[in-house]
Amino acid sequence: MTDRGREITVWDSSMWKSGGEFELDGRRFQVRSNVWGNKYTMVDDAEAVVASADRVGRRRWTVEAAGQTYHFRRKSIWRDEEELVLGDTRVGSVRKTSFWRGDVVVELPGLATALQLFVFGVVISMWDAQASAGGS
Structure with a gap:
């Protein structure tokens, strides 16, 4: 994973269950x-x-960290994009930019880097699970 062109970490997916490190x-x-x-x-x-x-995979789901609750919603059933919302206003997102290469852009202003990476990992795991379920 990179931030403004600089590698900050590597996401290591779990082989046997959803998640990673x-x-x-x-x-x-x-x-x-x-x-x-x-x-x-x-x-x-x-x-x-x-x-x-909590409620990952539903149209609306939440993340809690450091006493704060962040609300997310799926943009559309047809798009690989999850939006961070404040009320009904979109303030950030995690979205695939390329189907073929699997590129993902994380734009979650105001969230600490570790929390952004957590959201990324949750979303990637959710998309992988949905793709596996669709292929079975």
Whole structure:
């Protein structure tokens, strides 16, 4: 993953379940899901919960971190894009920019980098699960 052209981390997907892990500024984070893939948590090296996501895969879902709740919604059933909303106003998004290469742009202003990476991991895991379900 890059930020303004500079690599900041590598997302390491889990092979056996939804989620993955990454290292940022010398700290390792794990992103884990429940068995249904509709709840995710991010824990740090000390196994402390840093963030959680609920109702993932639904039209509207939430992320909680540091006492804040962030609201997301699926832009359209036909597009790979999840929007960060404040009320009904779009203030950011995670979206695929290329179907063939799998490029994803994360624009989540105001969210800490680790939290943006958590949201990215949740969205990527959700898209992977949806693609697997569609192919079965």
